[in-house]
Amino acid sequence: MKSIIESALDAARLAGATYADARIVDTLHEGITVASGRVEGVESSASFGVGVRVIADGSWGFSATHDVTEKAAAECAARAVAIARASGRIPHAAVALSDVAPVTDTWRGPGQIDPFSVPLEEKLDLLVATDEAMRAASEFVKVTKASLGFYKVHKVFGSSLGSYIEQDWIESGAGITAFALGEDEVLPRSYPNSHTGSWMQAGWEFVTALDLVANGPRIAQEAEALLSAPFVEPGKTDLIIDGSQVALQVHESIGHPTELDRVLGDEAAFAGTSFLTLSDVGSLKYGSEIVNVTADATQPGSLGSFGYDDEGVPAQRTYLVRDGLFEGFLSSRESAVVLDATSNGCMRADGWNRTPLIRMTTISLEPGTWSLPDLIADTDDGLYIETNNSWSIDDKRLNFQFACEIGWKIENGEFTGLVKSPNYTGITPEFWNSCDAVCSPEFWRMWGLPNCGKGEPMQTAHVAHGAAPARFRGVSVGVGR
Numbered sequence: 001m002k003s004i005i006e007s008a009l010d011a012a013r014l015a016g017a018t019y020a021d022a023r024i025v026d027t028l029h030e031g032i033t034v035a036s037g038r039v040e041g042v043e044s045s046a047s048f049g050v051g052v053r054v055i056a057d058g059s060w061g062f063s064a065t066h067d068v069t070e071k072a073a074a075e076c077a078a079r080a081v082a083i084a085r086a087s088g089r090i091p092h093a094a095v096a097l098s099d100v101a102p103v104t105d106t107w108r109g110p111g112q113i114d115p116f117s118v119p120l121e122e123k124l125d126l127l128v129a130t131d132e133a134m135r136a137a138s139e140f141v142k143v144t145k146a147s148l149g150f151y152k153v154h155k156v157f158g159s160s161l162g163s164y165i166e167q168d169w170i171e172s173g174a175g176i177t178a179f180a181l182g183e184d185e186v187l188p189r190s191y192p193n194s195h196t197g198s199w200m201q202a203g204w205e206f207v208t209a210l211d212l213v214a215n216g217p218r219i220a221q222e223a224e225a226l227l228s229a230p231f232v233e234p235g236k237t238d239l240i241i242d243g244s245q246v247a248l249q250v251h252e253s254i255g256h257p258t259e260l261d262r263v264l265g266d267e268a269a270f271a272g273t274s275f276l277t278l279s280d281v282g283s284l285k286y287g288s289e290i291v292n293v294t295a296d297a298t299q300p301g302s303l304g305s306f307g308y309d310d311e312g313v314p315a316q317r318t319y320l321v322r323d324g325l326f327e328g329f330l331s332s333r334e335s336a337v338v339l340d341a342t343s344n345g346c347m348r349a350d351g352w353n354r355t356p357l358i359r360m361t362t363i364s365l366e367p368g369t370w371s372l373p374d375l376i377a378d379t380d381d382g383l384y385i386e387t388n389n390s391w392s393i394d395d396k397r398l399n400f401q402f403a404c405e406i407g408w409k410i411e412n413g414e415f416t417g418l419v420k421s422p423n424y425t426g427i428t429p430e431f432w433n434s435c436d437a438v439c440s441p442e443f444w445r446m447w448g449l450p451n452c453g454k455g456e457p458m459q460t461a462h463v464a465h466g467a468a469p470a471r472f473r474g475v476s477v478g479v480g481r
Contacts, residue, residue: 001166004073005158008052011074013160015081017054017061019097021159022077023310024050024068025352028116028152034127035145037135042120049352052077056084058094064353097333098342100313102162107307109169110300111203115150116170118204123148126212133216134178138224143179143186146216147197148172148207149450151462163312171303171462172206173199173450176216180223187420189223189405191215193244194388199448199462201301226406229418234478238382238410239424240375240471243439245404246365247447247465248388253428254286254293255363255463257397258320259346260329264338267357268395269456275396275428276326278338284326287432290368293321295330297345297361302464303448304362306348311356313345320363324433332358350459357455362446364466368438372469375437377413383477384408384415384469385422401425401479424477431472439468 005022012020031043050073051064061084065076127146134144151171158164175197177190192198192210200206241249257274261267276284287293297315299305306315311333319327330346331339335358347356376384385407393400407422408415426434444466452461 001156002164004050004068004070005156005164007070008050008073008077009158009160011077012052012054012081015056015078017056017081017084017160019055019160020052020077021157021312022050022052022073023349023352024156026154027351030116030150031147032123032127033145033147034124034131036143037131039124047351050076051349051352051354052080053355054080054084055095056081057088059084059087059092060095061087062355095334096337098336100161100311100333100343102159103312103314104164105307106165107167109201109305111170111201113204114170115172115204116152130176130212130216133213134176134220137217137220138180140180140224140227141178141220142181144177146176146212148174149196157308157310157312159312161312165308165312167307169201170203171199171450172202172204173197173448174207174210174212176212176219178220178223180227182227187223187226188389189219189226190387191219193447194405196450199303199450200446201303201305222406225418226420229420232383232407232419232422232478236474236476238379238471238473239475239477240379240382240384240410240469242384242386242469243443243445243467244447245385245388245402246467246470248391249402250293250363250365250465250467251360251449251452251463252391252393253397253400253431254320255360257428258329259358259360260331260335261358263329264335267454270454270458271395273395275398280326281328282325284429285324285433286321286326286429287324288435289324290438291321291324291432291435292319292366294319294364294366295344295346295361296364299362299446299466302362302446303450303462304360304464309345309347310349311343311347313343313347316345318344330358330360348461350461354459357459359454359461360452360463362464362466365438365468365470367441367444367468370437370439372439372443375439375469375471376410376415379410379471380412382410383419383422384410389421398428400428422477423479424475425479426475431475434472434474435470436473437471439470444468
């Protein structure tokens with residue numbers, strides 16, 4: 001691998017590049033789904049190639065090839081330089097990069113049991129048993145889905161600055177959903193999360209710890225109970241949101257708007273741009289004083305963790321919001337120059353044939369001090385809601401509406417009944433400023449999201465968010481009911 005990287009970098013220099021980096025990425029993927037008593041799909045794929053990124057004549061150029069040989073890598077680098085020179089014919093400011101120290105290193109993510117070593121029959125048996133457990137628990141649950149997913153990645157990076165980095169990790173995910181069928185509605189209930197379940201940088205041991213079969217009947221029975229539950233009455237109420245939905249709220253209304261390429265206008269097509277401006281740093285009251293949000297690529301087991309990003313910048317932990325005050329953006333080596341700063345290591349690409357973009361790492365709402373039972377007991381009149389069902393947010397990430405699968409009314413500090421499909425809406429800074437309680441580390445966990453889309457052509461990033469249940473005062477609920 002090293003000789004192939006060096007061949008690409010040498011060819012880029014000879015062609016006139018002032019900077020070059022090359023990435024070899026080898027990815028294995030497996031996805032298995034059982035739905036309503038039958039095997040719906042077994043997917044297995046492999047991707048292997050090299051991408052070369054250069055600066056020549058003050059412009060970026062990128063090219064990639066699936067032919068991972070010294071000769072093909074050198075030709076790929078020459079094409080990247082030619083593309084950069086063609087781009088340089090259009091008047092523009094020359095690309096400038098913030099400093100990064102060259103490094104030679106290796107990094108490996110956590111994981112005990114390689115999921116690709118587990119027989120397919122064992123995986124199918126688990127999903128079939130879980131599917132059967134859901135359907136047996138309720139006559140109203142006619143449609144079910146259980147899925148597993150796995151990735152194994154080996155990445156090699158080298159740059160003209162002298163860096164050479166090898167990284168390896170595996171990812172595992174699993175999820176189940178029971179759909180209860182009423183006369184004129186279909187209501188889902190999911191575990192441990194909706195939209196492909198929960199994911200971690202871990203091995204097969206993560207899947208077994210979820211205990212899918214044992215949780216199947218509970219999920220099916222909750223789906224059935226939702227059929228006779230009322231909708232939320234429109235109005236304003238105090239809202240306690242479970243950790244998985246807080247994680248998605250962080251993703252959409254803090255993670256995306258703090259991506260610096262959106263603010264600078266470099267990402268505006270795929271639901272891009274941001275309500276934030278450069279002058280908001282250090283001045284915008286993003287949330288209440290208990291709202292602390294970090295970008296931390298060093299969290300063990302997170303989908304958003306790594307040793308180095310795709311520019312060779314080391315993983316790090318930085319604050320986006322501290323004590324409610326907006327503190328900083330997610331940046332790259334190029335965008336950080338605008339802030340007269342260095343990159344905080346957020347450039348990642350979806351494989352070898354895509355150029356890196358600013359992507360979320362592990363964006364977390366830091367834990368507070370409350371226990372969940374105490375927080376519920378402290379709420380006189382409100383709702384507790386769990387598990388995302390749908391979301392909508394504008395391009396600037398300012399106005400949003402979310403709906404969850406299930407909720408419970410709270411009266412005088414106690415649950416008094418179910419509600420179905422509870423939804424809520426808000427404006428990002430107002431919403432986060434209404435947060436008056438966050439649960440403690442005991443209730444805080446990591447939620448992996450393997451399907452964050454951005455860019456054209458679209459790239460899918462694997463990110464994560466640490467979150468615990470949190471309370472928000474005076475939130476609009478029952479919108480459209």
